[in-house]
Amino acid sequence: DIQMTQSPSTLSASVGDRVTITCRATQIISSWLAWYQQKPGKAPKLLIYKASSLESGVPSRFSGSGSGTEFTLTIRRLQPDDFATYYCQQYNSYPWTFGQGTKVEIK
């Protein structure tokens, strides 16, 4: 199985900051990577698919990059609504696996 590791696990940031979250895969997954945002008590929401494609309706301050085994999610100019937990997911092969999550907290 492909393991996904996110770093950091927790990130403290202020409104307006640029935030970067990293996701690493234990095998090459090409660009088959998605990013989700989850707020407490809510379902995850798709942000990015195929490593860098922005889902419809997602603000352009979110961007994704990477291929192979290393990927990043960047949030430009962090907004109050962006404080949440973020997960990466590989979909190169079954079983589909998630990272452990990165919680973005208010500094």
Place this chain on the structure above:
Amino acid sequence: EVQLLESGGGLVQPGGSLRLSCAASGFTFSSSAMSWVRQAPGKGLEWVSAITSSGGSTYYADSVKGRFTISRDNSKNTLYLQMNSLRAEDTAVYYCAKVPPLSHLKYYFDYWGQGILVTVSS
């Protein structure tokens, strides 16, 4: 508007069974693979099971293989998860999730239900 509405959760004793349902609307259900993803209290997301659009192929995480069965009724736009031999570690919120059409086993999830809590405890 895509809607996914889970039902059937609740409290069950270890070794017991439960069947979850997910009623889908707002898209062509028979054209999309579907999946279940769970989240134990305070933990991350864990993919559980998936089924192709026709229902002809099913996939399971090792943690549930042999105990859970995913199925779908395309005439009723409904996804199911039959959970048998439940264990305490199956306690989680279970999400029904839609896979974008034509994904050919490249399964990510573009819409999620609100989730339903399953608690396995005596």
